[in-house]
Amino acid sequence: MRHISELIGTTTNSPGFWGLRADDLVYGGGVSGRDRRTGELPAEAAGQAEVALAMIEARLREYDADLAAVARIGFHLRDPGDIRLINRVWTRRFPDELDRPTYKFLRADLDGAHLVELDFFAVLGQRRQCLYLPKVAHGNPIPMAVRMGGYLFTSRVLPLHPDTGEPGRDGVEQALLAVRNVGTLLEQSGLTWRNVQQGRAFVADPDDDVVVRALWDEHVGPADFPPLHITRYRAGALSVLIEIIAAA
Numbered sequence: 001m002r003h004i005s006e007l008i009g010t011t012t013n014s015p016g017f018w019g020l021r022a023d024d025l026v027y028g029g030g031v032s033g034r035d036r037r038t039g040e041l042p043a044e045a046a047g048q049a050e051v052a053l054a055m056i057e058a059r060l061r062e063y064d065a066d067l068a069a070v071a072r073i074g075f076h077l078r079d080p081g082d083i084r085l086i087n088r089v090w091t092r093r094f095p096d097e098l099d100r101p102t103y104k105f106l107r108a109d110l111d112g113a114h115l116v117e118l119d120f121f122a123v124l125g126q127r128r129q130c131l132y133l134p135k136v137a138h139g140n141p142i143p144m145a146v147r148m149g150g151y152l153f154t155s156r157v158l159p160l161h162p163d164t165g166e167p168g169r170d171g172v173e174q175a176l177l178a179v180r181n182v183g184t185l186l187e188q189s190g191l192t193w194r195n196v197q198q199g200r201a202f203v204a205d206p207d208d209d210v211v212v213r214a215l216w217d218e219h220v221g222p223a224d225f226p227p228l229h230i231t232r233y234r235a236g237a238l239s240v241l242i243e244i245i246a247a248a
Contacts, residue, residue: 018059024126024149026063029119031055045082045115049075050089052118060122067093069122070101071146072153076108076117083140086116091141099128102142102155104243106233121245123148131188135165136181144181147189150248156202156241157181167237171208174240179215182242193219195246198226202233202241212240 019028033048034041036055042048057067075086083105094100101120110117130143136158138144145154159174160167162181168174178201186192199220201212209230216228235241 021063024124025151026060026069026122026124027120028056028059028122031118031120032114033116034114041113043113044085045077045079046085046089048114048116049086049118050093052116053089053093056118056120056122063124065122065124067101068128069124069126069148071121071123071128071148071151072101072155073103074119075103075105076110076119077105078108078110078115080105080107082115087141094141097141098130100130100142101128102130102144102146102153103140104155106231121151121153123151125149129189131185133162133181133184135162136160137165145185145189152186152189152191152195152244152246154182154185154243154245156235156243157185159238159240168240171203171205171239172211174238175208175212175215178240178242179219182244183219186246189246191246191248195248196220196226196244197247198229198245200229200231200243202231202235202243204232204234204239206232208240212242 018030019026031052033051035051042051060066060069075083077083108117126149129147131145131147133144136144138155142155144157145152157178158181159178161177168177199216203209203212212230213228
């Protein structure tokens with residue numbers, strides 16, 4: 001039987017729910033950059049990210065783990081441009097470029113002086129296997145995906161041609177390339193489309209939703225879990241990106 005438990009953090013004021021554990025998988029959300037001991041909130045995004053990563057590490061210590069157990073982090077940013085400053089913190093925290101979690105970042109409406117909020121997935125008792133696509137690489141210091149134990153977590157998989165590194169000419173071609181690159185990552189990790197548990201597409205043009213969903217149904221199956229969630233998003237010339245979570 002799978003063991004599932006809520007994770008409750010005790011603070012000076014009141015206990016609060018911060019995540020969920022299911023066997024060796026830990027998810028935590030709503031991790032802010034405010035120091036829970038002092039109540040201080042750094043003025044800059046990089047400082048808040050530093051504190052938030054330290055808080056994640058403190059939470060994982062409760063399970064005899066640390067940041068080495070983290071597979072993927074989500075940065076929710078008031079200003080997405082702050083990711084360039086946060087990358088300096090990231091590379092200090094994870095100095096080995098061949099052993100880093102992957103991450104994603106999105107703009108978020110945060111309260112007050114909060115500039116950064118994090119969520120994370122960690123897998124207890126496992127080591128990261130970082131996956132790369134040589135011509136399909138992020139400009140940020142992250143792998144394209146991480147396999148830990150029975151799980152695969154991707155970042156946003158880019159719609160670049162695996163031979164040239166060039167993006168598709170339009171939304172349809174980018175959708176085809178993004179799905180192809182996801183398939184390659186699944187193959188590298190020893191998993192298949194049947195192992196996919198969650199999928200999200202980041203699509204700039206609503207007119208491309210139909211082709212993205214059709215490709216998803218072709219690989220996963222229209223009657224099967226999971227459905228594809230679509231978020232409206234553009235990253236420069238990239239108009240279709242896909243991220244997944246898969247489990248053996």
